[in-house]
Structure formats: structure tokens, C-alpha cells
Amino acid sequence: ELLERVRRGGGEGAILRHTQRNQKLFVRERLRLLLDEEPFLELSPLAGLAMPYGDVPAAGCLTGIGKICGMWCVFLASDATVKGGTIYPIGVKKQLRAQEISLQNRLPSVHLVDSGGAFLPLQAELFPDKLHGGRIFYNEAIMSALGIPQVAVVCGSCVAGGAYVPTMAEEAVIIDRIGTLFLAGPPLVKAATGEDVTPEELGGARLHSQVSGCTDHFAPSEEEAFECIRNVISTLNPRVIPEGDTQHDSPLYSPEELLGLAPRDYRATLPVQLILSRLVDGSRFQEFKASYGTTLVTGFGHVQGHLVGIVASNGELAHDAALKGSHFVQLCGHRGVPMLFLQNTAPQPPGPANMAQAHRLKAQASMMGAVACAAVPKITVVIGGCYGGDSYAMCGRSFSPNFLFLWPNARVALVDSRHFFTAPRAGDSGCTDESELNQLKANWDYLPVSSMTVSTALMFYCAFKPDQSSVLSRLEEESSAFYSSARLWDDGIILPQDTRKV
Structure with missing residues (x-):
């Protein structure tokens, strides 16, 4: 429409x-x-x-x-x-x-x-x-x-x-x-x-x-x-290699089924292999490090006859997954293989802070460096939700992919609105309760938002607490694929079943 x-x-x-x-x-x-x-x-x-x-x-x-x-x-x-x-x-x-x-x-x-x-x-x-x-x-x-x-x-x-x-x-x-x-x-x-x-x-x-x-x-x-x-x-006489009529197999599973597989619930992650089997030629995918860092799927496949290295989200970009992604991206760079990134990172619920988070940050930083320096064509497709720093490591807009497309169901935001902060009970007013401040500090320690300090978060909470519903509504609106595309933060919204053609 x-x-x-x-x-x-x-x-x-x-x-x-x-x-x-x-x-x-x-x-x-x-x-x-x-x-x-x-x-x-x-x-x-x-x-x-x-x-x-x-x-x-x-x-x-x-x-x-x-x-x-x-x-x-x-x-x-x-x-x-x-x-x-x-x-x-x-x-x-x-x-x-x-x-x-x-x-x-x-x-x-x-x-x-x-x-x-x-x-x-x-x-x-x-x-x-x-x-x-x-x-x-x-x-x-x-x-x-x-x-x-x-x-x-x-x-x-x-x-x-x-x-x-x-x-x-x-x-x-x-x-x-x-x-x-x-x-x-x-x-x-x-x-x-x-x-x-x-x-x-x-x-x-x-x-x-x-x-x-x-x-x-x-x-x-x-x-x-x-x-x-x-x-x-x-008469321009460009110095380009003439295209050949490359023969390629269709996927064993119909790409039309991608419309029904597009993730709708961002609290859970769809096994990305279901997507890949409907994208790559002959549904053939040579997976790299299949048993390691399983929340990121990497490997080689052909799309319309063209060899590509595929980096696909399969959950949280954890420490092992980010190291695996860094290794694979460097491999594609050395071999001169173009890369396809499929973003679908499920937002993680609050959990206790520990050293694993610090290790994950370091591994993600390594992957960001590899993605930024890989001198090969890169195409990114956001097939579901993509939140926070994971979007950088998965070649988001700021990492200059050659093209970035969204599926209509895509959500792109710093944080998921459901994890932003706990809505206050009816009748609450102001941030004056010491127990409430302590609880908020504990909650913010758990949230995976490394760029926002506890003090800044508390100030933001106090400022917007009386109007949380409007803030959450705005965050929800600004996360949508259509809001993004209207502002040229991507190269367009494509139907899932058209991904191979694009």
C-alpha cells in the first residue's frame, strides 16, 4: 500500500x-x-x-x-x-x-x-x-x-x-x-x-x-x-569484466516461505539456518566453526551463482560468537570474498553483571575492527531485531556496508523498549525514595547498555518518569523499519521473499 x-x-x-x-x-x-x-x-x-x-x-x-x-x-x-x-x-x-x-x-x-x-x-x-x-x-x-x-x-x-x-x-x-x-x-x-x-x-x-x-x-x-x-x-567504454550467464540452482526450499519465517517476537531468536536454506543456491551452506560460538552462524554459500561469506545472527553476540565472527570476516577479507550480514539479534533480559560481559565487549571490539577493515563488498540485511553494539559488529549503517536493506518486520534501536526501565507503579511520584534508587541502580547494572552510566540513566529516569508511556511509545515508533527508511538510514525495505533477487 x-x-x-x-x-x-x-x-x-x-x-x-x-x-x-x-x-x-x-x-x-x-x-x-x-x-x-x-x-x-x-x-x-x-x-x-x-x-x-x-x-x-x-x-x-x-x-x-x-x-x-x-x-x-x-x-x-x-x-x-x-x-x-x-x-x-x-x-x-x-x-x-x-x-x-x-x-x-x-x-x-x-x-x-x-x-x-x-x-x-x-x-x-x-x-x-x-x-x-x-x-x-x-x-x-x-x-x-x-x-x-x-x-x-x-x-x-x-x-x-x-x-x-x-x-x-x-x-x-x-x-x-x-x-x-x-x-x-x-x-x-x-x-x-x-x-x-x-x-x-x-x-x-x-x-x-x-x-x-x-x-x-x-x-x-x-x-x-x-x-x-x-x-x-x-560509447563510455568502461573497463569492466563482462557478465557471464552464471548457472545456479534454486534453493531446495521456496524463498516464498521467508515471508512466514520473518521473526515477529524479538524475545526469542529464530534458528537462522531456516532462513539460509531458503536464500543460498541449492540450500548448500559450508559452515565455518559450526560447533563454536553458535549464537553466530558463519560460512560460505552461493547466491544467484555468486560466492559470498555469510555472517548471520543466531542469538546474542556473545564472546565466543564475536571471536568467531572476527576470524571469519578476516578470512573473507584475505580471500576477497564479498560478505552478506543477516542481522537478527534478540535483546537479552537483565542478568547479573560479571567478567563475561567485559570479555564480550573486547571480543565485539575485535569483530568491529575486522568488519571496518575488510576491503570487500558488504551487504547487510536486517531480518529481525538488531539492538545496541551488536549492530555495529554486524556491519550496521555506521560501518558503511555497500548496501543495507530491512525486512518490514525489522527493529533497529539502541535498546529494546521492554528492557529500557521498569514502569513505575500507579501513584509513584519523583525519584525521592532511597529504596527505589537502589533498585534502579541494581537494574541498570544488569542492562547491556555499556555506553550509559548509572548516574546518567538515573537522571534520565527521574526526568522522564512522569511521562514514561510517551517515551516508550516514541522509542517503539523510532525503532520501526518504516521510520528508519523514511529517513534514509537504510537503502530500502524489501520483502523477505525478494531477498535473493535484490
Whole structure:
């Protein structure tokens, strides 16, 4: 339902204005003309939903990976039906993520520009800082220096800072009568100089193709523009190994069954072997250290014909499991084998503090170091719950996996809301009871939250005790997969049965 809502962009009315009055193709129709006739991967389609400044479907731009003339490319396509084509902070973040993927994987990038520029009321959130809008142009320059091709199609308005995107690309196509390119539009020219000028006179296709030279190709129509850009991409001559038609076996158990196996109760851990048998080719999995550190499953398997090293949560990331994970990750790094992390760490109930916790921290730190330094492609899929430091060792977002996807049931949080603190009895007020403070200290000593001291925890408890229900409700909301994906903390929510395809 959410995906269908996002596919409608700014809504039926906005699409009609875009296609009928403005005589332009809808962004998804443009992608149909740009990409080869085979499936493509759309990234973060739920980004921008339920943001503090309102809904921005798909963050106002579509990004993803698809084939053009048989070549894998990253695309960034503006959706001018969303908010009139203006760029919101979440839209900047989504474009930067697409450029990061292009840079990491050395894939050509294609920009389809149709934007009214920055949304000025939020300029403080998308202009001045290091990772705001200007970073897009910086990335273009760095990628060009590294020999990563970038091309653009001006298929609508291209105003203000956005005008640098096509002018910094290697080759750019502009479409007659609908493509315009300028730093300030006719209304601002009128306000500043009193001069009346049309968009075509100020920055139309003929001007930039014949006079300024800002664009390299003139296209009379959108169809011809996308045919032109496909021809451009066919001449890029990338130094890549051609793909072979790899033969692979299907799993012995249907991947469709993954939908029913997706963990729902985070107080218990599903044996991850049930997941693996529906993910790897032929359900064949060469397990590494099968009898040691059994709360982490590691080993080698093939997915769609590609060899991968798999690191899969099977419970708490205890001392032995973390040491095993560190060893296996280093092994994959030395062999140059890409890694797949499956996160599903069950939150642990309070228990007595002992030296085992300190040993576990040291082992987890070792695994974090191994994951950070492994110079191989890494993909992370959160298939259930993932809490606290375990998410770092299992290649969470801050450890820069090449891609990170969530199943819809995923929960990602520092702590589980059920273990956060014990709800006070009715009639309690304030943190003045000495026995209550002592009990709280004991409880916090048991909780596996190493980054929060007892004193800080008690201060937090006292501050929020009168309003615990709202705090817990907020923590529950912010742990959901949809909250994460709306803010681009991942690369999208995928259905469990589609994991092999992705």
C-alpha cells in the first residue's frame, strides 16, 4: 500500500498538470525509456514519508541501479510532481547516497533533472553544511577525476544550484521547449532588473546548445533525448569484466516461505539456518566453526551463482560468537570474498553483571575492527531485531556496508523498549525514595547498555518518569523499519521473499 502510494508521486492532480498542461513525461515513464527492458533496483522508495515537514514521496527523486545498453548504471531522476519539483533536505540526502553508491561501485551515473531548486523555508537544512546540497557538485568533481562517467538529461526546469548538475556532467542533453537551465528564473530577473524575459530566452534548449555550450546535445522531444543518452552511454567504454550467464540452482526450499519465517517476537531468536536454506543456491551452506560460538552462524554459500561469506545472527553476540565472527570476516577479507550480514539479534533480559560481559565487549571490539577493515563488498540485511553494539559488529549503517536493506518486520534501536526501565507503579511520584534508587541502580547494572552510566540513566529516569508511556511509545515508533527508511538510514525495505533477487 505504501509503495503504491509512493508510485503516484505527488498525486493524480499533480501528475495531470505535469503531463497534460506541461506536456512532460512522468518520471517513471522516463525511466522506462532510459533503462533496458529488465528489472531494476529502486533504492529507498519510502524515503521522505511522515517527515517533520510533511510527506515528500520518494524524497522527490527516484534513485536506483539498472542496466542501460547492458551496462549497470546508477540513476537519479527528479519527480517534479512532488512539491512542485523543489528539493527538500531528505532529497539532498537521497541524491548523496546514490552518488556514494556510484562512487563505491564505480558505476556510471545518469541524472534526469527536472527541479525547481531548493525549498527556501528549509534552506538552513540543505545549504550551508558539509553534507548539504553543495556536496552533490563536489562529488561530481571527485567522481570525474576518478574516471567515473556522469551524464545528464535536462528534461524540465533546472534552477539555481541544480543548474550545476548537468554543466558538471561529462555530457548533457537538453530537450527543446521543456528543458531550461539558469541560476535565477524570469521572476527574479524581473524583480532585480525590471526586465521581462521568457524561460526560453533566458535559458532554453537552443540557447545552451548553440550559444552558451552548457549542453552537448539538443533533443526535439523526450523520446529522442533518451535515445540520445542511451547512445552516449553505449560509447563510455568502461573497463569492466563482462557478465557471464552464471548457472545456479534454486534453493531446495521456496524463498516464498521467508515471508512466514520473518521473526515477529524479538524475545526469542529464530534458528537462522531456516532462513539460509531458503536464500543460498541449492540450500548448500559450508559452515565455518559450526560447533563454536553458535549464537553466530558463519560460512560460505552461493547466491544467484555468486560466492559470498555469510555472517548471520543466531542469538546474542556473545564472546565466543564475536571471536568467531572476527576470524571469519578476516578470512573473507584475505580471500576477497564479498560478505552478506543477516542481522537478527534478540535483546537479552537483565542478568547479573560479571567478567563475561567485559570479555564480550573486547571480543565485539575485535569483530568491529575486522568488519571496518575488510576491503570487500558488504551487504547487510536486517531480518529481525538488531539492538545496541551488536549492530555495529554486524556491519550496521555506521560501518558503511555497500548496501543495507530491512525486512518490514525489522527493529533497529539502541535498546529494546521492554528492557529500557521498569514502569513505575500507579501513584509513584519523583525519584525521592532511597529504596527505589537502589533498585534502579541494581537494574541498570544488569542492562547491556555499556555506553550509559548509572548516574546518567538515573537522571534520565527521574526526568522522564512522569511521562514514561510517551517515551516508550516514541522509542517503539523510532525503532520501526518504516521510520528508519523514511529517513534514509537504510537503502530500502524489501520483502523477505525478494531477498535473493535484490
